[in-house]
Amino acid sequence: MKLTQAQLEQFDRDGYLFFPALFSRPEIQVLADAVPGLYAQRRPENVREKTGDVVRTNFAAHLYSAPFARLARHPRMVRPIEAIFGEQVYMHQFKINGKAAFDGDVWQWHQDYGTWKNDDLMPEARAMNVAIFLDDVNEFNGPLMFIPGSHKLGVLDAEHDTSTTSYPLWTINHDTIAKLVERGGIVAPKGAAGSMILFHGCLVHASTSNLSPWNRVSVYLSLCAVSNHIRRFKRPGYIAHRDFTPLECLPDDCLLKEYDVPLPWKDGTPAAELRGMLEAA
Amino acid sequence: MKLTQAQLEQFDRDGYLFFPALFSRPEIQVLADAVPGLYAQRRPENVREKTGDVVRTNFAAHLYSAPFARLARHPRMVRPIEAIFGEQVYMHQFKINGKAAFDGDVWQWHQDYGTWKNDDLMPEARAMNVAIFLDDVNEFNGPLMFIPGSHKLGVLDAEHDTSTTSYPLWTINHDTIAKLVERGGIVAPKGAAGSMILFHGCLVHASTSNLSPWNRVSVYLSLCAVSNHIRRFKRPGYIAHRDFTPLECLPDDCLLKEYDVPLPWKDGTPAAELRGMLEAA
Numbered sequence: 001m002k003l004t005q006a007q008l009e010q011f012d013r014d015g016y017l018f019f020p021a022l023f024s025r026p027e028i029q030v031l032a033d034a035v036p037g038l039y040a041q042r043r044p045e046n047v048r049e050k051t052g053d054v055v056r057t058n059f060a061a062h063l064y065s066a067p068f069a070r071l072a073r074h075p076r077m078v079r080p081i082e083a084i085f086g087e088q089v090y091m092h093q094f095k096i097n098g099k100a101a102f103d104g105d106v107w108q109w110h111q112d113y114g115t116w117k118n119d120d121l122m123p124e125a126r127a128m129n130v131a132i133f134l135d136d137v138n139e140f141n142g143p144l145m146f147i148p149g150s151h152k153l154g155v156l157d158a159e160h161d162t163s164t165t166s167y168p169l170w171t172i173n174h175d176t177i178a179k180l181v182e183r184g185g186i187v188a189p190k191g192a193a194g195s196m197i198l199f200h201g202c203l204v205h206a207s208t209s210n211l212s213p214w215n216r217v218s219v220y221l222s223l224c225a226v227s228n229h230i231r232r233f234k235r236p237g238y239i240a241h242r243d244f245t246p247l248e249c250l251p252d253d254c255l256l257k258e259y260d261v262p263l264p265w266k267d268g269t270p271a272a273e274l275r276g277m278l279e280a281a
Numbered sequence: 282m283k284l285t286q287a288q289l290e291q292f293d294r295d296g297y298l299f300f301p302a303l304f305s306r307p308e309i310q311v312l313a314d315a316v317p318g319l320y321a322q323r324r325p326e327n328v329r330e331k332t333g334d335v336v337r338t339n340f341a342a343h344l345y346s347a348p349f350a351r352l353a354r355h356p357r358m359v360r361p362i363e364a365i366f367g368e369q370v371y372m373h374q375f376k377i378n379g380k381a382a383f384d385g386d387v388w389q390w391h392q393d394y395g396t397w398k399n400d401d402l403m404p405e406a407r408a409m410n411v412a413i414f415l416d417d418v419n420e421f422n423g424p425l426m427f428i429p430g431s432h433k434l435g436v437l438d439a440e441h442d443t444s445t446t447s448y449p450l451w452t453i454n455h456d457t458i459a460k461l462v463e464r465g466g467i468v469a470p471k472g473a474a475g476s477m478i479l480f481h482g483c484l485v486h487a488s489t490s491n492l493s494p495w496n497r498v499s500v501y502l503s504l505c506a507v508s509n510h511i512r513r514f515k516r517p518g519y520i521a522h523r524d525f526t527p528l529e530c531l532p533d534d535c536l537l538k539e540y541d542v543p544l545p546w547k548d549g550t551p552a553a554e555l556r557g558m559l560e561a562a
Contacts, residue, residue: 102455106490139420140467145492174383178494186421186493208489209387211426212467213459 001076003083011084015151016189016199022076023132023194027255032134032193034067035096035217044274045238054103058096060238060265068094069261071132071219075249078223080198081128085225088246092116092127092224093239096134098217099142104210106142108171111151112222113201114158115170120240121231125154125201127224133195134217142210143188144197144218147180151200172204180204223247237273238265282357284364292365296432297470297480303357304413304475308536313415313474315348316377316498325555326519335384339377341519341546349375350542352413352500356530359504361479362409366506369527373397373408373505374520377415379498380423385491387423389452392432393503394482395439396451401521402512406435406482408505414476415498420469423491425478425499428458430465432481453485461485504528518554519546 003017011017038058039046045059062072071077072091081089098104112129116122137143158170189197199205201222210216224230229244250259265273284298292298319339320327326340343353352358353372362370379385393410397403418424439451470478480486482503491497505511510525531540546554 102458106492109492139469140426142489145421174494177383181494188420206492208423208492211387211390211487211489213455213462 001079003080008084011198011200014148015203016146016148016197018189018191019196020191021194022196023255025194028134028194030067030255031071031219032217034065035134038065038096039098044236044269049098049100049103049105054100055098056105057098060094060241061096062091062094063265064263066258066261066263067255068096068219069263070250070254070259072221073247073250073261074254075252077130077132077196077221078247078249081130081223084128085126088226089128089223090226090229090244090246091221091241092122092230093220093222093241095220096217097220099207099210099215101141101210101213101215104142104216106209107207108161108169109177109204109206110158110169110171111156111202111204114155116201116222116230116240117155118170119232119234122224122228123231124228125151126228127201127222129199129201129203130219130221130223131197131199132219132221133191133193134219135215136193137190137195137216138214139188139190140212141214141216142207143190143216145186145188145206145208146199147177147184147204148187149184150180150204151202154202156204177204233277235276238269242273282360284361289365292479292481295429296484297427297429297478299470299472300477300479301472302475303477304536306475309415309475311348311536312352312500313498315342315346316415319346319377320379325517325550330379330381330384330386335381336379337386338379341375341522342377343372343375344546345544347539347542347544348536349377349500350544351531351535351540353502354528354531354542355535356533358411358413358477358502359528359530362411362504365409366407369507370409370504371507371510371525371527372502372522373403373511374501374503374522376501377498378501379496380488380491382422382491382494382496385423385497387490388488389442389450390458390485390487391439391450391452392437392483392485395436397482397503397511397521398436399451400513400515403505403509404512405509406432407509408482408503410480410482410484411500411502411504412478412480413500413502414472414474415500416496417474418471418476418497418499419495420471421493422495422497423488424469424471424497426467426469426487426489427480428461428465428485429468431461431485432483434461435483437485458485514558516557519550523554
């Protein structure tokens, strides 16, 4: 899993790389099988859709679910990011987004680094977004949409949207989006479960609602260069992690073999991680 | 504009027919140029999105806008429908749906004939839906989605949804949709402005929100076989028309030449057409 020069150039130009079917069906099955048990838990890491009881986002599963703890250390995901940043990375955020059949709601156009910078005081956009498909993604179940090249403009002005959906987001105004799209268009990578997207923290993205009968569960990770760790713990620790220990990769077969992994939150979330603090501890 | 045997069979099997770029760019431009003036009017025929002032649907423009009055009598649209029903048709409903860039909201899965039957007491599903694209339609601006073959089951159980969006709709439950999609899949015809779709009154359809910077304005017409006219005027007359006079076609160049057309609501909507009545007048 070494990126080619062409891939590095493509990432620089477009702000994303797509790896169709990077993980096999049996590997993805191990992860997919663990999701219902996670969503069924009544813990603060499960954020539900505004329409009811359906989970929109589960946070931090890598700290209490063995399959996801192994995914967090997977060399097919971690190594390319280390190569792009030229240093080791830690897990800044770990999400499983439901985008459930029928109920999955929109995510307005936004950049992730806007939040990391404004809320978390992350110094640079040296954290990589990763999307791993646990379901097949098609044009009908609300695929991620990107504006290629939009990462080149750094952090764009944004407004804090707390009304559209059940999760607050720094969203970008319509005029800016129209101009960016005029230049870069819109793409929506689609593919089989097991596909992976790496995308830049400043790449503008959105996704529409899922009216189809097909779930579109994805794992979204943000891996931050260790030297670029966040400086403020304003958001709860289960949303923006405070442990900057570099990720140590497991072997390539770690989703199929039961390697030992630490599960520090298995018996509950530490009280301090549920609160935001204005200063780093 | 005569349907082939293959097209007739396809309509029977799938419940829709797609005619890419049936109207030319200059023809569509005449219609598109008239839309802003219609949307700017403060009249009850303009229904706005729940998020604000953007028009979601304009009703009955064929009664007060000359270009749309001529479209209502266009032989490329009317003749194929007469051929399928074997009789003349009248205009049951005339809508221009905004599905505006950024603001266009979802339409949940539904059948139109459910409403015509329940609210308007239309005897049979012998009214044809027509969609004419005034903008290019792509995967990002909320295209119409159909479940092919779903018209074969007649009227499905539905619930009156008055909360999702700004327009009440008889929507179909999730289990039924999942079963229909398993059998027929989902299609979303995309194409240039000027394309037309004919679809059966019982064909299950939906459309997702439009997060793109591209408007997706479409004209949606429902043309009913004259003998199948509605029996109840429960809905206002500008939504479900009460004039069953057969449509008389204009010549094929009627969008480019200024043929005379009646515009009875040019100076306002008749008071009686604003109200619902429980009995046909």
